[in-house]
Amino acid sequence: GARSADDAKLEQLKQQGFARVAIANEPPYTAVAADGKVSGAAPDVAREIFKRLGVNDIVASISEYGAMIPGLQAGRFDVVTAGLFMKPERCAAVAYSEPVLCDAEAMLVKKGNPKGFKSYEDIAKDSSATVGAPGGGTEEKLALTAGVPRDRVIVVPDGQSGLKMVQDGRIDAYSLPVLSINDLMKKANDPNLEVIAPVQGAPVYCDGAAFKKGDEALRDAYDVELAKMKKSGEFAKIIEPYGFSAKAAMSTTREKLCAAK
Amino acid sequence: MPAPIIKVDAISKSFGAFKVLDGLSMQVMPGEKLALIGPSGSGKTTILRILMTLEKIDGGHIQIDGEQLYHMERNGQLLPADERHLARMRQKIGMVFQLFNLFPHKCVMDNVTLAPMLTKGVARAAAEKRAMELLDMVGLADKAKAMPAQLSGGQKQRVAIARALALSPKIMLFDEVTSALDPELVEEVLNVMRKLAAETDMTMLLVTHEMGFAHDFADRVLFFDRGRIVEEGKPDEIFRHPKQERTQSFLKKIIAAGHRV
Amino acid sequence: MPAPIIKVDAISKSFGAFKVLDGLSMQVMPGEKLALIGPSGSGKTTILRILMTLEKIDGGHIQIDGEQLYHMERNGQLLPADERHLARMRQKIGMVFQLFNLFPHKCVMDNVTLAPMLTKGVARAAAEKRAMELLDMVGLADKAKAMPAQLSGGQKQRVAIARALALSPKIMLFDEVTSALDPELVEEVLNVMRKLAAETDMTMLLVTHEMGFAHDFADRVLFFDRGRIVEEGKPDEIFRHPKQERTQSFLKKIIAAGHRV
Amino acid sequence: MEWDWNFVWEIMPTLIQGVKITILATVLGSVLAAIVGLGIALARRSENRIVARSVGWFAEFIRGTPLLVQLYFIFYVLPDIGILLPPLVAGVIGLGLHYGTYTAEVYRAGIDNVPRGQWEAAKACNLGGRHTWTHIILPQAIPPMIPALANYFIAMFKETPLLSAITVLELMNQAKSVANTYYRYIEPMTLVGAFFLVISLCSVVLLRWLEHRYGRIER
Amino acid sequence: MTQWSGYLGLILQGALVTIELTLMGSVLALIMAFLAGMGRVSRFFIIRALATTYIEFFRGTSIFVQLFWAYFVLPFAGLSLTPLQAGVLALGLNVGAYAAEVVRGAILSVGREQYEACTALNLGRWQGMRHVILPQALLVMLPTFGNNAIELLKATSVVSLISLADLTFQAQVVRSQTGSTLMPFLSVLVIYFALALIISWGIRTLERRMARGLDGVRV
Numbered sequence A: 001g002a003r004s005a006d007d008a009k010l011e012q013l014k015q016q017g018f019a020r021v022a023i024a025n026e027p028p029y030t031a032v033a034a035d036g037k038v039s040g041a042a043p044d045v046a047r048e049i050f051k052r053l054g055v056n057d058i059v060a061s062i063s064e065y066g067a068m069i070p071g072l073q074a075g076r077f078d079v080v081t082a083g084l085f086m087k088p089e090r091c092a093a094v095a096y097s098e099p100v101l102c103d104a105e106a107m108l109v110k111k112g113n114p115k116g117f118k119s120y121e122d123i124a125k126d127s128s129a130t131v132g133a134p135g136g137g138t139e140e141k142l143a144l145t146a147g148v149p150r151d152r153v154i155v156v157p158d159g160q161s162g163l164k165m166v167q168d169g170r171i172d173a174y175s176l177p178v179l180s181i182n183d184l185m186k187k188a189n190d191p192n193l194e195v196i197a198p199v200q201g202a203p204v205y206c207d208g209a210a211f212k213k214g215d216e217a218l219r220d221a222y223d224v225e226l227a228k229m230k231k232s233g234e235f236a237k238i239i240e241p242y243g244f245s246a247k248a249a250m251s252t253t254r255e256k257l258c259a260a261k
Numbered sequence B, C: 001m002p003a004p005i006i007k008v009d010a011i012s013k014s015f016g017a018f019k020v021l022d023g024l025s026m027q028v029m030p031g032e033k034l035a036l037i038g039p040s041g042s043g044k045t046t047i048l049r050i051l052m053t054l055e056k057i058d059g060g061h062i063q064i065d066g067e068q069l070y071h072m073e074r075n076g077q078l079l080p081a082d083e084r085h086l087a088r089m090r091q092k093i094g095m096v097f098q099l100f101n102l103f104p105h106k107c108v109m110d111n112v113t114l115a116p117m118l119t120k121g122v123a124r125a126a127a128e129k130r131a132m133e134l135l136d137m138v139g140l141a142d143k144a145k146a147m148p149a150q151l152s153g154g155q156k157q158r159v160a161i162a163r164a165l166a167l168s169p170k171i172m173l174f175d176e177v178t179s180a181l182d183p184e185l186v187e188e189v190l191n192v193m194r195k196l197a198a199e200t201d202m203t204m205l206l207v208t209h210e211m212g213f214a215h216d217f218a219d220r221v222l223f224f225d226r227g228r229i230v231e232e233g234k235p236d237e238i239f240r241h242p243k244q245e246r247t248q249s250f251l252k253k254i255i256a257a258g259h260r261v
Numbered sequence D: 001m002e003w004d005w006n007f008v009w010e011i012m013p014t015l016i017q018g019v020k021i022t023i024l025a026t027v028l029g030s031v032l033a034a035i036v037g038l039g040i041a042l043a044r045r046s047e048n049r050i051v052a053r054s055v056g057w058f059a060e061f062i063r064g065t066p067l068l069v070q071l072y073f074i075f076y077v078l079p080d081i082g083i084l085l086p087p088l089v090a091g092v093i094g095l096g097l098h099y100g101t102y103t104a105e106v107y108r109a110g111i112d113n114v115p116r117g118q119w120e121a122a123k124a125c126n127l128g129g130r131h132t133w134t135h136i137i138l139p140q141a142i143p144p145m146i147p148a149l150a151n152y153f154i155a156m157f158k159e160t161p162l163l164s165a166i167t168v169l170e171l172m173n174q175a176k177s178v179a180n181t182y183y184r185y186i187e188p189m190t191l192v193g194a195f196f197l198v199i200s201l202c203s204v205v206l207l208r209w210l211e212h213r214y215g216r217i218e219r
Numbered sequence E: 001m002t003q004w005s006g007y008l009g010l011i012l013q014g015a016l017v018t019i020e021l022t023l024m025g026s027v028l029a030l031i032m033a034f035l036a037g038m039g040r041v042s043r044f045f046i047i048r049a050l051a052t053t054y055i056e057f058f059r060g061t062s063i064f065v066q067l068f069w070a071y072f073v074l075p076f077a078g079l080s081l082t083p084l085q086a087g088v089l090a091l092g093l094n095v096g097a098y099a100a101e102v103v104r105g106a107i108l109s110v111g112r113e114q115y116e117a118c119t120a121l122n123l124g125r126w127q128g129m130r131h132v133i134l135p136q137a138l139l140v141m142l143p144t145f146g147n148n149a150i151e152l153l154k155a156t157s158v159v160s161l162i163s164l165a166d167l168t169f170q171a172q173v174v175r176s177q178t179g180s181t182l183m184p185f186l187s188v189l190v191i192y193f194a195l196a197l198i199i200s201w202g203i204r205t206l207e208r209r210m211a212r213g214l215d216g217v218r219v
């Protein structure tokens, strides 16, 4: 029945020799090198696991966060490995693996934090403040939930644009996970900017590889290899150079994250 | 007495609310040369276009060479003609237009051979041989490879005549074939027509404002006014001793305007 | 003997490599009525357009009413005319075109009053009064409110004549003013011109293919061929006893084509 | 995934917000394009060769490159030289400039379509340059080009989704944000399509009318 | 800045994708243009209605909507296209609808007298179309086809929105990897313009070649 259909998915991937993954363009989670090669912590982990599963390679397409889950449902990708944090609604829409990358939220603001933001609620309270976030990303939802009205949450296409908009004063804060913001700051090397991390009241989130509902067998196979790698320390070897903590990922579970309110 | 080759019986034709032809009847004998004259808008062009099936009639009947033009007899019933019937009838008729209407993208030779090759399946060699004879007849044998744009108006019109003759129609229609030409070029076209009239027994209908030529050329002259034939007769009768007042006043104006009769 | 009002001195004009006028000289006396005849392409239109400053000359000089047309004398030096000088000279000259060139978006009255009001600052009331006199003269007083599209060709041409007269030029140029008209409409325009010739002492230059009219109208006829004046003289001399062979053959062709001389 | 009418009603108010911005951007962009186009058309006819040439090349460049990239450029690069525009303003300028190069061609064709005889008659009537333009040429040139202009404004309307790339919350952006929130693309995208189709079909009727009203001039 | 030269490779890869899209899209557009354009002047109501529906639909809904539909909604109907296929399909069908009107206009622009000459010479409908009308219409279409091709080239930039790694998309990637905004955008603008110039040069050459000895045909 369903079970054998699920096995068929892995068989199919093995046969074609690659898995299609959706990534964002947000170092250090995902990155594209000068030669066009896909790297970043999330795809590197996925590449290694798929190799162990007998799928030799991954083929990545860069996508907006908002387009990832619909794309997965439409069968455009086999899996999303992009730092798509686990949250109850998302857990309902896709089948997550066990946690891979964990990070807290951060904000990029002008030097000295002129508006004194510490949390998303602070932004909601200041009726002139605007915050930028990727469309369909966790930060957008957090800001909206904190009570920032829709028209003050600016959907920014990518990190570089967000950075630029803060520099230009178009938005007062730009929110991404801590490591992403740090990466941006490093590249920009702009003394007039400042990072607030972590954002108060925002939980630490973890992402996982997201599969289509119905591909649970593939997901389970993925989980088995992931667990082995976590145990052997290979997992840490891959993600820690990017700045992520392996311990954080190993100290929580999908069950907890998906249940969290 | 032979049967008339054209028998027009009480035809009428309107454009919108405007009645151009109003119960017009006329007969033309095989080999007859007919001149149609009359004031602007009197319907001369319209009757030629109807004979060429470029306009449909609203009522009445036309017989060409003993066959209905716009109707087909099927099982004793008179039905409206279909495209096949019209195509067969059109083989009997050729027309030369005021503005030549040559095909500008084809050389003179191709203009003349196109229709025989396509509609009668004549082989290229035979079509070109016949075309050369015709071009020779109109004095343009040396222009066979020229494009229409390289010809003078008079030359264009002579090509148009050759093109119409290439299908060997029994009836030729000429609509003001010289009125778009420079005065100096008129004569060369009229010469071709004189030759044609003298050498063939084709039936010819000619609409013209060149009263002098009409006089020399025609066996019979029809004077049109407001969609009716007001007067008809031998050229000498019409031009020297018109009976109808309308004819007299028309001719007087034409003469005053500097045309020779 | 009075001074000539137009003095053309060895002018030449080329279009690209093609020399249209080649060292042409001529003189016109005040009040003289001149007919310019000749084969197509001989430069008749071009000389009128040059006098109206619609084309520039390549060499030579033109004096109008004692003043240089294309040159200005400044401190004893002859400089090319500037736009202001040309505008002043144009006041002396009016032109009527073969295709009327009425302003299609203005009614007959506005066509006639526009130029006097804009260029001479005539008040509307005065301009309209004068326009009515002129329209009356050309027999169109009742069409003052009509739009050009509602007029016949002959009527349009009479409006064009009135429009040119409204600026009271000393010299009027007419370029084949009847050749675009239906034969029946030619006479009404020629009648206006006859009246004009009889009633005013304006200098008039007329290009025409209506040899009969040229004969009655002109004091002097110039026969053009290939950009030169081949023959000139009184109408009777030119039309009845042309001296040059070229003139003879031209007139013969015209007559053969059915035109009365 | 099935079509869900409840979801449609739920997201309608959000989409209508977007529609308003879309229409605003189109109207402002059209006005700007009409002005820019006339400017370019006249500059290209300028007696001054250098002006005519450089404006010509500039217009060709704008016309030959994608509006999307131009919008990125205006929004993200211009601040480097101190020009910081709000998203909607940047979008309107992008649309106006880009479509201005199209309307310039319409103006040019309109002006060229006035027969040479009209210029000559104006000269024979001794009208000066300014009078010739204002009384003879433009009154004849402009009415026939109204349909063509309207055509470009409708085309511009259909390109407003590009503004979502520079964070303008127009229809497409609202639809995407809805899709992001609910992970459903079918309804929002179909609604956006339907919306554009309805407006376009209405504009076809408007265009026919404009063509009928202004399309030709009787001579 | 040393990084930057490395990223040039990415941009050139993007240019390749853009060229590929433009070529394949143009072929599809050309086929659709002739099918629908001649369909519009067909004698048969059904064919006319089909052609009109196609044209109005694709001209009426914005290219973005069509693209998102082809990419995100069609898979639910069981038709899963690669981004490249979706891009070619949406662009080709969209531009084809505009070009169909060009085909129709060109066919109608051939004077009535040419059709009448065909009748007077007793050519059949298709014979007249094939030998007399289309050859003349082609010359009228060509310049506008050139413009359509440039429109298509520019429209390829929107495929970056469905993550197809074309020129514009690569510019975005390079931008976020290098942090430089001016260079990637400026260089892709120049590349687009160069491509547009090549297209218009090609069309002009073709036109000159076809127009040889044809001063009589309206162009």
Ligand SMILES: Nc1ncnc2c1ncn2[C@@H]1O[C@H](COP(=O)(O)OP(=O)(O)OP(=O)(O)O)[C@@H](O)[C@H]1O
Residues within 6 Å of the ligand: B015, B016, B020, B038, B039, B040, B041, B042, B043, B044, B045, B046, B047
């Ligand atoms: N397709 C048409 N639609 C409307 N009216 C038409 C059409 N064709 C001809 N007419 C009108 O029919 C009348 C007769 O036209 P026709 O061309 O037969 O006149 P004609 O005798 O040939 O005149 P002319 O000497 O000016 O050529 C004219 O008033 C003309 O305006």
Ligand SMILES: Nc1ncnc2c1ncn2[C@@H]1O[C@H](COP(=O)(O)OP(=O)(O)OP(=O)(O)O)[C@@H](O)[C@H]1O
Residues within 6 Å of the ligand: C015, C020, C038, C039, C040, C041, C042, C043, C044, C045, C046, C047
């Ligand atoms: N703008 C132009 N460009 C190129 N050639 C021109 C131009 N205007 C006139 N010509 C050429 O100059 C020659 C003289 O033209 P013009 O119009 O003066 O002749 P015309 O005597 O008035 O002839 P027609 O009796 O045919 O009106 C012609 O061969 C014509 O082709």
Ligand SMILES: [Mg+2]
Residues within 6 Å of the ligand: B044, B045, B046, B176
């Ligand atoms: Mg007629």
Ligand SMILES: [Mg+2]
Residues within 6 Å of the ligand: C044, C045, C046, C175, C176
């Ligand atoms: Mg002339």
